[in-house]
Amino acid sequence: MKIVEINCETGEEIIREATKAEKDEAKARQEIVAAREAEAEAKAQAKAAAEGKLSALGLTTDDLRALGL
Numbered sequence: 428m429k430i431v432e433i434n435c436e437t438g439e440e441i442i443r444e445a446t447k448a449e450k451d452e453a454k455a456r457q458e459i460v461a462a463r464e465a466e467a468e469a470k471a472q473a474k475a476a477a478e479g480k481l482s483a484l485g486l487t488t489d490d491l492r493a494l495g496l
Contacts, residue, residue, distance in 0.1 A: 428445040429442055430445045
C-alpha cells in the first residue's frame with residue numbers, strides 16, 4: 428500500500444510505503460464500511476420482507492400509517 432504526501436507550499440510529492448499503523452487503520456476503516464453496508468442491506472431485506480407480509484395480508488405501509496402504526 429502506498430501513501431502520497433503532498434507539500435501544499437512547495438507542491439513536492441512524496442510516495443512511500445504505508446506503515447503498519449496506517450495499514451491497520453485502513454483495514455479498520457474498510458471493516459467499518461463493510462459492517463455499515465451489511466447493516467443497511469439487512470435493514471433493506473427486513474423492510475422488503477415486512478412489506479411482502481403486509482401485501483400478503485392485503486395491506487400497504489400507507490394502510491398502517493392510516494391506522495397510526
